[in-house]
Structure formats: structure tokens, C-alpha cells
Amino acid sequence: MNRRKAGAPPNFLTRTSLETLLTNSESPSFVVFRKTSESTRYEQPEQDLTGLIIRDGQKRQKPISPIAPASPTYPAAKRVKNETVFNDFHSHIKLNETRLKAVAGANVDIYEMYAGLCKSVVPIPVPHSLLQPPDNDTSTESVTNNTVCSIEDRKRALLQVFSRRFKLNISDETLHLGAALLDKCLDLMAVDKEKLEELAAVTLIVASKIEDVACLTIGNVIEFELVKNRSIAMIASLERFVLASLAFNVTIPTPFNFATYLLLHLHASQTTIYSTYYFLELSLLYVHNRCFSSDVVAYSATCLAVCMEANTGTSEARVLRDTELKLRIFADKDYHTKREQSREIMRTLSDLFLVASDEKHAIFREYSSSRRDYVAMRRLAPDLLETLRVNSPSLIS
Incomplete structure (x- = not known):
């Protein structure tokens, strides 16, 4: 069969290929081979007049910042095996307990902190301007003093x-x-x-x-x-x-700061804490208690509060002695001197406690409310008052 040959258009190439055609002929020779021609478009590359090279946009990568790390800072996730789950669980429990203690401050030695606070304590001065006796003459200075x-x-x-x-x-x-x-x-x-x-x-x-x-x-x-x-x-x-x-x-450092350590050491109940705060606030009203150091005032208020909150049927004098023994670790070397001073402060605080019910001032009204568990309405045992009145016998060797 004669096929008309047409001239190929410019920029086109002619490629000769063999193709197998299957026919429905009943002839035994149903496979016929013939030659066909295909035209493929061919474009000549343009001349680079500007000297620029155009890269494929899909293959472009973002520039890496010199500040950003080359690898991620967080570690890659690890695959946990089934047989190591229980071992890892117990190790994590110990690690979490250590972290919780560190957050709660349970691993801090309160005795060292108390000793450091005692070394850095600055005594609160007694206001000497209030202790000057008034003059009897009618001079200008006496009028000024009034x-x-x-x-x-x-x-x-x-x-x-x-x-x-x-x-x-x-x-x-x-x-x-x-x-x-x-x-x-x-x-x-x-x-x-x-x-x-x-x-x-x-x-x-x-x-x-x-x-x-x-x-x-x-x-x-x-x-x-x-x-x-x-x-x-x-x-x-x-x-x-x-x-x-x-x-x-x-x-x-105030007596309130020292009392916090003592109450923490004794594992005091909330009622005992309120009683200690009540005695400390009563101590502020008596200016002569500034003659004693803040740690001794806190020691006295804590011991008196523990005795007042003792169970019925127990001897308050014995509770006082046991409390002093428990808190002896905070007294350091001058324990006997601080103990004698604390007995004097306890007598003063017990008097202020008894007088407050008659005066009914703002501190008494506050600690007589339900917010403070009615601690101001409690009473001190007579044998405890008698023990404090005694001229300080040596109960502890």
C-alpha cells in the first residue's frame, strides 16, 4: 500500500517503530507486521542570554538558619518493650517520689534552717521611748512628754x-x-x-x-x-x-517564723496551731516581752499551746515536760538559760490569756470565732498554772 509521505514540520523528528497488530482474520497467518511512523515533538533549548539557571521549584529546599540546631533538642521517642514495662514503672515511682519531696521541701533539714535563722536573727528592740517615767514638774519638757x-x-x-x-x-x-x-x-x-x-x-x-x-x-x-x-x-x-x-x-525574724519550725517538728494539729498563734498575738500587746529573743517567745507559746490542747485526764505538767524534751533539739547549748526564760514568758502569757476574756479586745474576738476553732474560749488547767507559778524547780536534768 502506497502511503503518502508528508514533509515533517520543523522542530519535529520522525521515529520508525514496529507494532504488532492482531486481526480477526481466519487466515492462519493472522499476525501481520507493518511499519508505522510517529511524530514526536522536539524543542531546541533556548539560549541563555542572562546567565541565570532556573531550577525546578519542587526540588528547592528552604535555607537552614545558622541559629537553629541541626538536630532536635528533645530526645527521640523510645519503643518500650513489654517485658520492661514493670521495671520502668517501679523506677519511675522512685524518681517521682524524689521530685515530690524536692518540691514540697521534705528533703530540707529544718534543724539546719532553724539554726541558721537563729544565727542571723536580729533582736527586736524594746521601745525605750515608751519606758521613760513621766516627770512631775510643770516645765516645758513635761508638757512635751505628755x-x-x-x-x-x-x-x-x-x-x-x-x-x-x-x-x-x-x-x-x-x-x-x-x-x-x-x-x-x-x-x-x-x-x-x-x-x-x-x-x-x-x-x-x-x-x-x-x-x-x-x-x-x-x-x-x-x-x-x-x-x-x-x-x-x-x-x-x-x-x-x-x-x-x-x-x-x-x-x-519574728516569733511567728520560729514557731513555724516548732509546730512542723511536733506535727501539730490545726487547733494547736491556732492556739500558738493566739499566744503569739497576745505577746505583742505586752511590750516587755521584747526583752527576750524571738525564738524563746516562740518556744514558750508553742509549749503552752500544746499543754492547753492536751487530752482530758492527762497531767498538763507532764505534757509540758514532754514537749520541752521534744523541742530540746532546737535549744542547742544554752538550753537551761532559755528554759528559765521560757517559764517566765509562759507565766506572762497565761496572765494575758486570763485577762483577754475580760477585755474582749479584737484579738480575743477573732480567736473566739469558728474561723479559729474557738481557741480563746478554752481554759488553762489549774495544775499547769500552779506549775508555772512554782519557782522553776529543775524538772529536767
């Missing part, structure tokens, strides 16, 4: 602060530190009666900035009438004056 605040004025200012503790939303640590800073200021300067409440409010603000997360502001103090007829600028100026007078030494 305007200076007294021990009763200090007690009244502290009770005013304690009566607003829940409105101000402050912690117990702030109350004790504020009282310590107030006594430190009264030891350095003579304060008028009219200015004492303002000074107590300013020291409370400074203590709150150290102890509390959501600290007090001058606006809060003015809002709840701890300071009256004073502007924010005047209170801020007084705060700067107080900080400069104290040389910014405003971190003082």
Missing part, C-alpha cells in the same frame, strides 16, 4: 490594726513583722500620740510589701480608715522617712 505616746497608746494602735486584718486581706506574718518594725521605730524616735496610728499603718504597708503577694497600698490604708485626714503624698513621704530611718533593714 504628748509622747505611751505603752497604752501602742497597744491601742496594734489592736486597731488587728481589728481590720480581714478587710485589709493581710497574712499573719505581715501583722507580726509590722509590729516589729513599729517597735524598732519607737526605739529610734519619739512619736506623738496623734502620729502613732499613721506610723503603725506605714510599717504595716512596708511589712506587706515583704510578706504578701498582693501587698497593701496607701489607698487601701486610707480606704479602711487606718489613716484619717491625710493625703497619699503625705503618707508616701512618711514611708520614705521610715525606710531611711531604718536604713532599709526591714527583714526581721
Whole structure:
């Protein structure tokens, strides 16, 4: 068969191929071979006039930053075998227990921390300006001394602060530190009666900035009438004056800090903790307790609280002796000296406990409520009071 040959278009090549065709012919020779021609498009490469090489977009890779690490920082996930699941489980339990103790602080030695706190303790001074005897003459100095605040004025200012503790939303640590800073200021300067409440409010603000997360502001103090007829600028100026007078030494370990370690060592119940806090706040009202160190005051309040919470039918004197033996590890070498001082403080605290029910001040009302488990309504056993009245016999060798 003659096939017309057409000229191939430009840029096309002619390729000759063999193709097997199957026919439906009944002839034995049903396989016929024939030649066919196919045209394949062929394009000549364009000349590179610009000198640029165009790369395939699919094969392009993003540039690697020199800052980014070459390999991921986290380890690759490991395949856990079935036979090692239980062994890994027990090892993880021990590891988690160690981590929990580290977070909770259970692996910290409280005795070393207590000893370090005793070494760094700064004694809270006794306000000597309050202990000066009044003059009998009618001179100018005597008139000036009549305007200076007294021990009763200090007690009244502290009770005013304690009566607003829940409105101000402050912690117990702030109350004790504020009282310590107030006594430190009264030891350095003579304060008028009219200015004492303002000074107590300013020291409370400074203590709150150290102890509390959501600290007090001058606006809060003015809002709840701890300071009256004073502007924010005047209170801020007084705060700067107080900080400069104290040389910014405003971190003082208080009896509350020492009592925390003692209660933790005794595994005290919540009622015993409230009783200890009650005795510590009563101790703030008696300025002469500043003559003793803070750790001895905390020791006395803790022992007295444990005796008051003793079970009925047990001897409070024996409970006192057992508690002193348990806490002897904190007394170090001068145990006998601190024990004699603690007995004197216990007698003072027991008197303050009995008088508080008659005065019914803000501290008594607070600890007579259900928030504090009615600890102020409890009573001290007569044999315990008699033991404290005794002239300190040597019960412990």
C-alpha cells in the first residue's frame, strides 16, 4: 500500500517503530507486521542570554538558619518493650517520689534552717521611748512628754490594726513583722500620740510589701480608715522617712517564723496551731516581752499551746515536760538559760490569756470565732498554772 509521505514540520523528528497488530482474520497467518511512523515533538533549548539557571521549584529546599540546631533538642521517642514495662514503672515511682519531696521541701533539714535563722536573727528592740517615767514638774519638757505616746497608746494602735486584718486581706506574718518594725521605730524616735496610728499603718504597708503577694497600698490604708485626714503624698513621704530611718533593714525574724519550725517538728494539729498563734498575738500587746529573743517567745507559746490542747485526764505538767524534751533539739547549748526564760514568758502569757476574756479586745474576738476553732474560749488547767507559778524547780536534768 502506497502511503503518502508528508514533509515533517520543523522542530519535529520522525521515529520508525514496529507494532504488532492482531486481526480477526481466519487466515492462519493472522499476525501481520507493518511499519508505522510517529511524530514526536522536539524543542531546541533556548539560549541563555542572562546567565541565570532556573531550577525546578519542587526540588528547592528552604535555607537552614545558622541559629537553629541541626538536630532536635528533645530526645527521640523510645519503643518500650513489654517485658520492661514493670521495671520502668517501679523506677519511675522512685524518681517521682524524689521530685515530690524536692518540691514540697521534705528533703530540707529544718534543724539546719532553724539554726541558721537563729544565727542571723536580729533582736527586736524594746521601745525605750515608751519606758521613760513621766516627770512631775510643770516645765516645758513635761508638757512635751505628755504628748509622747505611751505603752497604752501602742497597744491601742496594734489592736486597731488587728481589728481590720480581714478587710485589709493581710497574712499573719505581715501583722507580726509590722509590729516589729513599729517597735524598732519607737526605739529610734519619739512619736506623738496623734502620729502613732499613721506610723503603725506605714510599717504595716512596708511589712506587706515583704510578706504578701498582693501587698497593701496607701489607698487601701486610707480606704479602711487606718489613716484619717491625710493625703497619699503625705503618707508616701512618711514611708520614705521610715525606710531611711531604718536604713532599709526591714527583714526581721519574728516569733511567728520560729514557731513555724516548732509546730512542723511536733506535727501539730490545726487547733494547736491556732492556739500558738493566739499566744503569739497576745505577746505583742505586752511590750516587755521584747526583752527576750524571738525564738524563746516562740518556744514558750508553742509549749503552752500544746499543754492547753492536751487530752482530758492527762497531767498538763507532764505534757509540758514532754514537749520541752521534744523541742530540746532546737535549744542547742544554752538550753537551761532559755528554759528559765521560757517559764517566765509562759507565766506572762497565761496572765494575758486570763485577762483577754475580760477585755474582749479584737484579738480575743477573732480567736473566739469558728474561723479559729474557738481557741480563746478554752481554759488553762489549774495544775499547769500552779506549775508555772512554782519557782522553776529543775524538772529536767
